Amino acid sequence: MTTSSEPVVIVGGGQSGLSAARAALSAGLRPVVLEAGVEPVGSWPGYYESLTLFSPARYSSLPGMTFDGGDPDRYPIRDEVVAYLRRYSASIDAEIRTGARVTAVHPRPGGGYLVHTDSGDDIAAAGVVAASGSFSNPYLPALPGRDTYEGEVRHVAHYRRPEPYTGKRVLVVGAGNSAVQVAYELAPHARVTLATRAPIQFMPQRIRGRDLHHWLRVTGADLLPRAVLTRLVRHAAVLDTGVYRDAITSGRLARREMLTAFTADGVIWADGTHEAVDAVIFATGYRPNLDYLAPLGALDAGMPRHVAGVSTTHRGLVYLGLEFQRSFSSNTLRGVGRDAAHVVAALAGGVSGRSRRRPQPIKRLLVRR
Structure with a gap:
């Protein structure tokens, strides 16, 4: 059985994972964010240098923190987004482990999950938020020759x-x-x-x-x-x-x-x-980066089986950051917060023996390597 000390593990520390962490704290859960990169800013530092958002700053914020720093009608560039995500992660009172790539998630007989990382850590989790997105899994079509x-x-x-x-x-x-x-x-x-x-x-x-x-x-x-x-x-x-x-x-x-x-x-x-x-x-798009869920049998040809981000195969498993997950803006800065609130509410009601704590202000970042 899951125990009261077990966290909810969030796979991915980009915009989706950070939004999930904030929503989990507000729901009284104990999130642990596992980010494969060196800092919790997702894939943004790796995009082409001239990338400019197609949404103005006023419409490009995650829950609880406006995208400030200038004209709200400007179109932020890549490095502005990275700086914003750094500030956002630093405002969250959650455990965020960087350099922690998840390699597999296994079910446990009594409920909950065992999350494995490439450093050899095994983390017992009451629930899992698959927020690894798709931008680390670019799609190249197969063409003859x-x-x-x-x-x-x-x-x-x-x-x-x-x-x-x-x-x-x-x-x-x-x-x-x-x-x-x-x-x-x-x-x-x-x-x-x-x-x-x-x-x-x-x-x-x-x-x-x-x-x-x-x-x-x-x-x-x-x-x-x-x-x-x-x-x-x-x-x-x-x-x-x-x-x-x-x-x-x-x-x-x-x-x-x-x-x-x-x-x-x-x-x-x-x-x-x-x-x-x-x-x-x-420039042919991306596919969900979810191979670590293969041991669960939660995927269909690499795609998650879900309704609006809530797994249809496993209790206590939800997704975040999928294209058109619930709406046109699901995998964007302006829309992922709404989806986070939705899937975390489902997660909170779906995990047994989960760690509950009184909702509290989002304050600071704890980084563990």
């Missing part, structure tokens, strides 16, 4: 800056925000083509002088459930002030139908023509 291609192939997760591509012929594969932003940044340095399966769809970033996220908030569209969203949103849409659309329509940034195969020195396009290229950058 990729193994024989002699140029550079990488995911946008490993792209940092444009200068190394100066003078090269580069393809960027994808039709989402990251693909277009990176291609646009590369264009002054290299010959760039966007490879997409369909024409790029644009969404205005500002409507009637207000940022789109203002309208998402006031209309309630940010809270539309997954079942509605999947009917309304058929294709990725790029938020744009007009500069990206203009770059494509003017020909300054080329776009072609998706490539079908690689050759030793380039690619085969959908029309059958061959083109030599030096590098291909895939």
